[in-house]
Every structure is written in C-alpha cells, then in structure tokens.
Amino acid sequence: MNKNILYIALAIIIGLGAGWLIFGNGSSDTMANKDISDMSDQHDHSGESADQMWTCSMHPQIMQPEAGDCPICGMDLIPVESSADGLAMDEIKMTENAMALANIQTTIVGNAEKSDDDGMISLSGKIAANEENKTVQASYFKGRIERLNVNYEGQQVNRGQLLATIYAPDLVAAQQELITAVSLKESQPALYQAVRNKLKNWKLSDVQINAIEESGKVRENFPIYATVSGTVSEVMAAQGDYVNQGQPIVKLSNLNSVWAEFDAYENQIAQFSVGQKINITTNAYPNKKFEGTISFIDPVLNNATRTVTVRATLQNRDDLFKPGMFVTGKVKGVTQTMESSLAVPASAVLWTGERSLVYVKTNPNEPVFEMREVTLGNRSGETYQVSSGLNNGDEIVTNGTFTVDAAAQLQGKKSMMNQQIMPDESAMMRDMEMSFSNAFSSAFKEVLPSYLKMKDALVASNAVKVSAFAKATSKKLKEISTSDLGKMEKQHLTKGIEMLDAIANNDMLENQRSHFVILNENIVPIAMSVQNLNNYFIQKCPMANNNKGAVWLSTEEEIKNPYYGDAMLTCGSVIESL
Template sequence: MKFMRIRKQLIFIVLGAFVAGGIIGWALSSNEPEAGESIEHDHSGESVYTCSMHPQIKQEEPGSCPICGMDLVPLSNLSDNNNTNPYVMTMTPEAVALANIATSAVKAGGTAGNGLSLSGAIEADERNVKAVSANFDGRVDDLFVAFTGQEVKQGQRLARIYSPALIAAHRELVEAKKSKEISPRLYEAAKQKLKQWQLTDAQITKMEKEENYQPHFDIYATTSGVVTERKVASGDYVSRGQVLFEITNLNKVWVMLDAYEHNVSQIDTGDEIRFTVNALPSEEFTAKVTFIDPVISQDSRSAKVRAEVRNAAGKLKPGMFVTATVEVDQGEATGVLVPKSSILWTGKRSVVYRQVGSDEKPAFEMVQVELGPAVGDRQQIMTGLSLGDRIVTNGVFAVDGAAQLSGKYSMMAHPEKQHFQVSDRFGSVLEEIIVAYLNVKNQLVNDESGQPAAGDLHRFLTLGMEDGLKEDASEQWEESRKALEKTALAMNQTADLEKQRALMVILSNEMITLLDAFGTQGIGLYKDYCPMAKNDQGAYWLSEFKEIKNPYFGSDMLSCGEIKGEYQQQNTHQQNGRNSGHQH
C-alpha cells in the first residue's frame, strides 16, 4: 500500500510539470514576432560625439579629442536646425556647460589710459657683432678660445695659424730691409703687403728684427665681448677671408617687441618702455624706442618695435622673453571695451559672438567689429557693439566650431562678398590667375616646389587690367592684387618647401577674398579646410577636385581635410548689378 501511494505522488508531480511547461511555453510564444514581422530597436539613446574645435573627429562614445584634448560633445547638442538666421548659433545648456562658455557685458570706453602692453625678446645689437676672419691662407695649429660663450678682451690672442704664404712674405721683408737704402720702394711694398693681411705695426717690426722665419702667426680679437660662434677647430685649413669667430659685445642689447597693426600708430620713436624678463621677474628695466619697422608682417600682422638698453652688468641675455609696457598717449576711447579673449581675428576681419538667447535656450550671434587701440588686456571696439551687450569671453572657439558644424557663418566661413561687374579681358586674366594658383597648390600636393608656378602667378598679377572697373571694384582689386603679388613673389624666391606651405596659407586666404568679390569666371572650385594645418590653427585652400588633396602636408596627410564651400560653375563676365550678402 505504501508503494502504491508513493507511485501516485510521482505521477501527480510529473503531470504538474507538464502543465507548468505548457503555460510558460504559451506565454513565451505569444511575445515572439510572427513570420515577416520586423523587430523595432530603440536608437533614441545613441549619439555621435565630436570635437567643437576639430569637427572631423567623430565617435560613438564620449571621450577626448585626440588632437586638442578637449572633451567631446554630442553632435545633436551642437546642431541648430530651428534657427534659420545664418549668423545665430543656438546651443543647448548642456553643450554650453560642456564647452565652458562664459559671457560678460561690454564696458564703456572712458579714458584709454597710457599703457600699451607688448611682448617680445632680448636680441643682440647687430652693430656690435664683429667677425674675426683669416687674412691669409693657412692651417690652424692652436686655438686659445676653447668654447662658444667665452668672454674675450680686445687684442686677446684667439688662434695661431701656420701659413707658408706669410713665411715667404717674411723672407721678402727681411731681404728688402737689407737693401732699404738702395731700394726704399721695395722695402715699403714688402711692409704694405703685410699690412694688407691685417698684421699690426708691432708684428711687422718684430718680423723685421727676426732673421729666423717664424712659422706661426697669431690671430687677435678685434673687439671685447662674448664669442657667439666658433667656426673652426684645431687642424682645420682656412683660406683668406674665411670667418673664424664671431664676437658680440653685449654691453648694449636690443629689446625687440611685436606691435599689432592696429597699435603701431600709437607708438613713436622716443617713447619710454618699462619691461621685465622671466628670468628676473622682480626687477624692472627701462629703455627708449629707437626704431619702428616700416613693414607689417603678413603672417602675424604685426611690426617690430626696437628699444635699446644698456647691459653693463650682463643681466640681459639674448633670447630672454620680455613683457613690456609702452608709455603712449591713447586719448579718449570713443567705443566700448571688451576682453581680448573674446575677439577672433582672421586677416582683415574681426568677429565676436554676442549673446542673443536665454539661459534655457542659449544663442550667440556672430558680429563683425571694427577694432580700436588695445588698452591693457582689453580691446576697444569702435563699431559693432553697444553698451549692455553681452559677449562670449570664454569658449569663443567652441561656439565658432559649433557654428561650423551646423553650417552657420563662422570666423572663416563668412558670407561671400558681392560679385563685381567685370569685362571679358579682366575675366580672362582672372582665369589665368586662378589656374596659376591651382598649379602652385598641385605642386605642393605632390611634395614638389611651387616656385615656377608662383612665378607665373606673380607675372599674371602684374598685368595692368583695372581699366573699366568702377571705383569700389578697382579698390578691391588693387588691394587683393598687391597682397597676392607680394606673397607669390616671396614663394617664388624661396626653395624651402615648408616656407612655401606657410606662404600658401596667406595666398589661399587672399584668393578666397578675391574670388568672393569677382567670382571664379566659370571655373568650379571647392573651398577645403584642414584643422591641423598651420600648427593646428587650421587653414583653407581652393581646389578643382572634390577629392581632398592637402597641399599643407602632401603625401604625409594627403586626405586630411573637408569641403567647407563650393564655387559653382557660372560665368560672371558683364554681370548686371551685384549680389550683396547680409551685412552687419
């Protein structure tokens, strides 16, 4: 009986397991899709992350930009599809916080003060650099200057040279002296020959008294100072005129400062400067401005300002960095003042980003401004801003990068200028200029010198063809032509490929300005951009190919870059009127 009872319990357990399995199977099968039914996945949580400074960097997870190290932000946070104004960039509060964007109100101009801050470096006075040369052929048997940087006094012995030519001249002098009474002219000629080799009267007198021909002759310092270059070693053979040493007197040095273009007019010769050097931060020096470079650098848009300072104690050494304040009369500031960090400079254009949104929906408008003089760490704005405006003072590059990503106007992707009406002759030469520029670009793409093509470009730019242009078009053409001509000439005069590529940045910016004004004369072009060019500052160039071919890196990074704009294939000869873009 007991066995039958256990057997019935087992049967009930097995039946219960089958029933439970059936229920679970039905529940699972009811949730499976039927044949042909698609399965929907929720992608709402997925994002693409990018760098606001280097928009070509994209990845599917957060991280840091491999180029600049900035935190990546979601691309969706930077997109701005709702605002149709190409000057206004709308961002989310999260994107503003991630990019560490801060704003501040512009201040009234008031009195500009009397201090203009400049930076630069200590340099040797070029007038106090003396070369000690070999005045005769020979062999360096002894050096008495062991290392560069050694201090020497005027008249100090620097080297001893064995010279067969001088031995022969010594012999001639001794023999001529013996017949001095009979042939005084021969004696004087022998002495004059030695004087032409820069031997002193004392050396010549000593040679006259020595019957044994001395095999060695000494080289002496012609000035006191520091040996800044030693160009020979013991045992070297030297020829007449060869430089053996360079000696620099550092009792007086130059303070070379960089003054930006808009500040140069405020500085005059004779102005006093006060400066410090990093090596002696607690000590202040004074000097007077003695020279202002008449030429503005095309790369930095600045001019060199030189001051002279006495350095008897030798505290100031060439190469030291300098922070200086120039005492100038800046008068009354008629505009408003903003921090220098808020301004983006791009050639002739300067822009700031003005806050036009709210905290819940931040928005920033790109505004082109006219600069006045600098006032310490602030900059006068003559036009473009008003009191009460708030502008971006920190994170301005992040806003500009977000604008580029969203297809808005930005520092470099600015609205095209009007196309001027031009003649067929003007258009034909302009086509030649474009082709010559493209030849320069293609040479650099192929890692070849752009010198010949730059020469052709320079030649086309010197052709007189402004006849028939209206006054404003003629002014625009002449301004662009001069800048292009100067850059093309500089490129044609250097064989250094890296210098040519640096000049290519300037050449491309000026070509873009020219084509924005006059069109491409039927030639279709792409405006390409590489964020890593010019030491990661970024640079544009024009190309006839849709495929990226980078002239700034050539074969090393041929495909680095992206298309930022396009010039359509349309002929602009004899246009009626102009197409004007949005102006601020």
C-alpha cells in the same frame, strides 16, 4: 430544484461579467484607439517636416529642407538640430545643461573706464643681439690653422686675445725678403720700407717686424689677435683648416648693449614714434623694471603676422639680458579715447586672421547667441578697446567662446570657420577684361578638345594618358599666333603652355593635378573671353588646392571631378555656363 435554479443564475451572472470584461474593454480599447487615431489625424506633422533642415558635415553652409546628397562633395546630408524655434538665421540656442558643462560665462560691456594703466599699450617681444656691435674676425693672410683658441659659441673674447696661430707660406717668403732688405737699409731705403709696409698690411706690428730683423730668423707660425671684445656668436673655421686671406674665423657680438624687439599690430602703428620711452619687464627679473627708448620702427609690415617691429636699445653692462629672452614692454601711446569706446576681455575675442569676432547674447532670458564682427583698437593688459561692432549694454560671451562657436558650426550657422561668404570666382575672372581676335578665338576653340581629353584622363586617374594629352594640347597652343595679343593675354597663354609642359613631363598624378590647378587659372579666363564659345561649363571643386578651390572646363553639366577622380567624383558645382 432550488439548487439548479441557483446554479443557472450564477452561470448567467458569471457569463454576463465575462462578456462585459471582454467586450467592454475591447470597446474601450477600440474607442481609445479611435481617439488616438483621430488625434493623430488632427495633429499636423507638416510643421515638423517643414522645420527640419539638412546640412553637410563638411560644408555646413549647405542647408536643404529634405534629405539627400551634398551638392558639393556628394556626402549624405545630416539633420540639423530643430530645437531652436523662433530664432533668427544666424542665431543659435544652447541648453542650460550644455551651458553649465562648458562653463560658459557672459559679461555686459560698458564704456571703458579710466585706470592707472589708461593709455598704456602692452607689447610682447624678445631680446636680440645688437647688430651694430657684431664684428667678424678674419685671417689676414693665407695659411693653415695650426691652433685655434676659440672653440665654441658663447665664449668670451677680449681685445688683444690670441685667437689662432696660422702657418703662412707667403709670410715665410716676406720675412726672408725683410732679412735681405735689412742689409740694403742704407743704400736702398725705399726698398727696405716697402718690405716693412708689406708685412704691416698683413697686420704684423712694428714690434713683431723689429723682432724678425733683430733675430734674423724666419718665423713659420704667426698669431692672429682679436681687435675687439665680445661674445663668440659663431665659429666659422676649425683647427687644421686652410683659410684664404680675409676668410672669417669667428663672429663676435658685443652684448654691452642689446635690442628689445616688440611686435606691434597694424592698428597700433600710429601710437609709436622714435624717441618714446618704454618700460620693460622680463620673466627672469619680475621685480625689476628697465627703461628704454624706441630707436627704430620697421618701415615694412610683416604680411604673415600683420605686425611691425618696434625696437628699443638697452644697456647691458651687467649682462642681465640674454638674446632670446622674452620681455614685455609698456608704452604711453596717443590713445584715441572716445565716449563710445568699449572695453572687452581678451578671452571674448576670436581671431580668424582677418576678422575679430565675439558672440553676443541676443535674448536676456534664454541662452541664444549670435556671432558679431568687431573692430579692435589698442590692447591694455587683458582687455581690448572696441571701436565698432558692439553697443553699450551688449552681453557677450567671455568664457567658453570656442564652445559656442563649435555649437554654431554644428548647427550650420554662421561661425568662425563658416563665414558663409561665397566668392564669385567667375566674376573675378571676368574682371580681367581680356580681348581676342576672331582668328585667335577660332584657333583656341580647336585646342579645347585635347584639353577635355586631358581633363577626362585626370578624372580616370590615368597619368600616362594625362601626359600624352597635355603634350598634344601644348603643341596646339604653341602653334597659335600671338602677334596680336596684349601683355596680359600673352602672360596667361605663356603660363598655360608652361603648365601643360610640366604636366606632360611628369608621371605622378598628384603633381599633374597640382599643375592642372594653375593651368586652369590661366586657361579658363581665356575661354571666358574668346568669342562665340558656347556649350561649356565652368565648374569648381571647393576642396581642391588645399581647400582654396580650383576650377576647370567641361562640356557636361554633370560634375566629374578631375582633382580627386573616383575618390570624390561628384564634388563640385557649376559656377558659370558659357
């Protein structure tokens, strides 16, 4: 009996314990889930979605608050890193780990301090042959080169040295005349002297002429001697060649003096003048310094490099300087040192061709950077003088600048490759200020349907139809009267017809599209200026024309790219509506 009661009690205890474990934990789990649910409900995700921006990997200037397609090229947008809370629009933030891996270093800039090289401008250049000392050794008579004694560039030639031996039929006849004229020397001295002068004009010396007279024999081969000393810079004939009178045989350069030609930047031009002394060093003789004098400053600026040539003449009697050798020059310039001038390391500066850029650390306690455009002065060694763009005490990136710029580009911020300056091309076209009569405007509008068919054929990548519609468009444009057009209007129309003819006569789609770029540069401004042209759109693909961009006309707002067709059909945007 007692045992039964004990068994029942144990069963009740075990049942209660199991129930508590099952239902108690479930209740706890339920409560926990409820708490999590409540916390999730109370947590506001709108901030995350609102802060998340989307950009295009090929067009980082595109920034949108939601996913989608790039409005320029149609590619899928990618999310922008959203860890940079509280940053200005052009600021970027890097992690400490990224800073360490890229070895990014910064320096606080201050007023430029005077040094031993203060005011010295460093220039890089090359040694070049002195053009004033170049000569050409030519043949003085017609004939065949029987023997050529100068065979390679760099060969040293001394004055009076035999250069070549030439068989000259004209000289054979002139010698025979001389031998005949010797017998008439007393009776006809004028004739005799004329024959001698004829041979002298062919650069025969009196000794050679007297030898012909005394021997009474005709000489078939005649020598040509060097009239100056120098180094052969070019052999212009070969043994066995037939040369005319005055034809060059060799070019000689006298390297006793050479030119040291340096490239000076546009903002340094005012620092130089003819007659200035320049100290020159070269890698070949690092322990030697040579002194020269600036003898020439090129009056024409090189548009490609934005530099001018500064030239110094150097004596080279010891043959130390070789044309093509790299040299460095230092000139004491009229440096405009000011209290506010700053010096920055050359490694801090990025070049874009037209702009000089640095990255400034805007937050002293965090790795936050911002790109800034600066104006540079003279370069002295490995530092640049900054005339504007920086303030005393600014902290700039001096090592790893390209890494910071790459991070800015990936985050869709202002960078060296993305200046975020979108030129208003339609505004530039409107600045052309062309005017057309009602008659021309009406006739031009009749041409546009053919143009649109050609554009559609380019979209479809059908080269045959493109040629046919281009021919039809050209024919209609040629029928329009141009008697009342101004000079600029005629130029645009003429160039447009020229491009249409080029498209019509070409069966390669790539070439047709290249001509279509230039065609639109002339046709679109006309369309913008004619009267009462409605319901047309000017559209632009920024990637066409080698990423310079190209426009076209369309009657549909939807983008259908004629420069790429199906390969990038929706790449482009409407820049103006007519």
